[in-house]
Structure formats: C-alpha cells, structure tokens
Amino acid sequence: MGYLLLLLATLSWSFVGILVKSTTGFVDSTTIAFARFAFGIVFLGGLLLLKDRALKLRFNMKWIWIGAAGKCCNYLFENIALSIGYSYGNILIGPIQTVILLVLSAFWFKEHVSVRGWIAAALCIVGVLLISWNGLSLSELLQGGMVTTLLYGLAALGTAFHVLSQKVLIKEMDAGNMNFSVFLVCTVLLALPLPWTFSWSGEFSVYGLLALVLLGVITGLGFYWFSLALKLVSFPIAVIVSNSWVLFSILWAYLFYHDPITIYVIGGGGLFVAGLVLLNLPLRSAVERQISRKMAGPSGGADVR
Numbered sequence: 001m002g003y004l005l006l007l008l009a010t011l012s013w014s015f016v017g018i019l020v021k022s023t024t025g026f027v028d029s030t031t032i033a034f035a036r037f038a039f040g041i042v043f044l045g046g047l048l049l050l051k052d053r054a055l056k057l058r059f060n061m062k063w064i065w066i067g068a069a070g071k072c073c074n075y076l077f078e079n080i081a082l083s084i085g086y087s088y089g090n091i092l093i094g095p096i097q098t099v100i101l102l103v104l105s106a107f108w109f110k111e112h113v114s115v116r117g118w119i120a121a122a123l124c125i126v127g128v129l130l131i132s133w134n135g136l137s138l139s140e141l142l143q144g145g146m147v148t149t150l151l152y153g154l155a156a157l158g159t160a161f162h163v164l165s166q167k168v169l170i171k172e173m174d175a176g177n178m179n180f181s182v183f184l185v186c187t188v189l190l191a192l193p194l195p196w197t198f199s200w201s202g203e204f205s206v207y208g209l210l211a212l213v214l215l216g217v218i219t220g221l222g223f224y225w226f227s228l229a230l231k232l233v234s235f236p237i238a239v240i241v242s243n244s245w246v247l248f249s250i251l252w253a254y255l256f257y258h259d260p261i262t263i264y265v266i267g268g269g270g271l272f273v274a275g276l277v278l279l280n281l282p283l284r285s286a287v288e289r290q291i292s293r294k295m296a297g298p299s300g301g302a303d304v305r
Contacts, residue, residue: 002232006241009225012218014248018256019211019218020079021087026208028199029079032215034190036075039216041183047224048176056177059185067165068185073158075186081151088253088265089148091246092131095124095272096156098279101163120279127272134264175227183219239280243273 023032048055058064078090099121105111132149162182169178230238246269253259 002229005225006229006233006238009222009229010242010245011248012222012225013242014245014252016215016218017082017087017090017249018252019215020082020090021257022211023208023215024079024083026201026205027212028197029076029083030190030193030197031199032079032212033072033075034187034194035212036215036219037071037183037187037190039213040219041180041187042220043217044176044180044183044220044224047221048180051176055180056173057184058173058177058181061169061172063165063168064181064185067162067169067182068189070158070161070165071182072186072189074155074162075158076190077151077155077158081148081155085148086253086259087257088250088259088261089152090155091249091269092128092149092152093156093159094243094246095128095275096153097160097163098124098276100157100160102279104160104164117279120275123275123278124272127268127270127275130264130268130271134262176224179223239277243276243280246273 020032027035045055074093078093081089102113102117102121106113128149132145134145136145165182166175166178169182173181226238226242250261250265250269254261
C-alpha cells in the first residue's frame, strides 16, 4: 500500500505541467491559479472533516499570510511560464527552490550547510542552466528561453517562502489544518483580481474543466498521499521515487504535446534529480522524527505541488 501511495503522489505531481498547459487555451493564468486552490481546499477540507470532524483555522499568524502570498506567486508565475513555454518547464522550480532555501539557510538563518549540500546545489544549478540553454543560440535564448527561466525562478522564490512558512507554522499547527488555512487565504487573495483578470477564450472544454479539478486534487491531496507513504516505505526509496516525477513530467510532455526532448533536457533533468536526491537522503532521521510528531494530516515539511 505504501508503494502505491508513493507512486500516486509522484505521478500526480508529474501531471501538473500538462494539466496546466491544457487549460491555458481557454482561461487566464490567474483563474487557473484560483481554481487550483479553490478545488484544493474542497478536497483537503473534505478529507480533514472525514478524518477529524473539524477544521481548525488560523488567520492571525503573519506566516500564514507570508506562506499564502508565496504560494500565490508560485502558481501565478508557474502558470504564465507554462502558457508560453513547454509543458515540462515547471521541472525547473524544484531545483531553483532548493538553491534558494540553501542560500537562505546559510546566510539568513545562519544554519550550517554541509559540503554535500553545496554539491547538491551546484548539480541543481548546472541542471537548470543546461535545460534553460537547451542548445539555443544566444539570440534565441534572450528572446524566449531566459524569460521562462526567470518566471520559473520567481515561482521558485514564491514557493521557497511557502516552505519557510511551513517550517515556522508546523511548530504550532498540524500539517493538514496549516495547509488548509494557507490555501484558503490563497483562494481569497486570487479571487480579488478575478473581476478584472478573468478571461475565457475559445469553446467550453469538458477536458479543460476536468484538468482544473484534477489540479485541485493534486494541490489538496498530493502531500497527504506522500505523508502516508513515508510511514510505510523506507525514506531513501521515498526520496528517489518522489523525485522521479521530473522524468515522468518530461515523458508526458513528449507523449501528449510532442514537446521536443533534447539531450540537454534529459541531461539537465538527470543532474538536478541527482542533486535533489543527494541533498535529501542524509535527512532521514530528522524527517522521520518530524513525521512521528507532526504528521497527523497532510505533510507540511516541504513543497512540491
């Protein structure tokens, strides 16, 4: 059962790129981000009510709002980048986020970062640069490639602050209600500009609407599946399998959208997956202690989708 839940979480994250890409043809990026959170709180809230028969909301903590602002930026910039680039482009967010968090840990929180951590960061950076370059000439790179990389960088910065908020909030809240509170604030924040930003183009698509619902399922439940899997399978296996969502995302992009998959994309993806695995494997004992104390609901210790 643990491996099934792990595979379910991994596959769900891998479909985000093509699901967002399938909705950008008829709704704007703000609406997509709003729907991801709105449907997400429906599924997550339903799960919490079934599990605990109550929701414990908190809105009087500044890190709830910081986390919500970061996650809104994450989804908005990710959606915009996916609308103008390839459907596998969001694989860049994870490694960029990792580098940002390592830098913040070292220079803001004054925490020790091991040599292994900096090697992992270097692998992530080289992987991102390789995918961003993708064999393009300098003029082509300046025209489009760097723009999408910048957007994914802004998305990664947003999600990094969401992770920092989780690091603070998990000390006072269980992960399920923490995520629900943050996602509810995200829904409200993104609902505010909708009267001015909402744009519907083309014919109504049942598949597009289904894609929005599935994105909500991934937002609300992806980490719940992963947290359950962590309790049932060994942590090294969980790290390796969960980071393989990057490779699945590249595969879906090729199969569904026929996006060109070059040696640069494959090589870059392999490099930063290696960096992420290298960084996370030594954290086994710390993560397991956190799970035993805090994992009463969906996981809040990191940020994927």
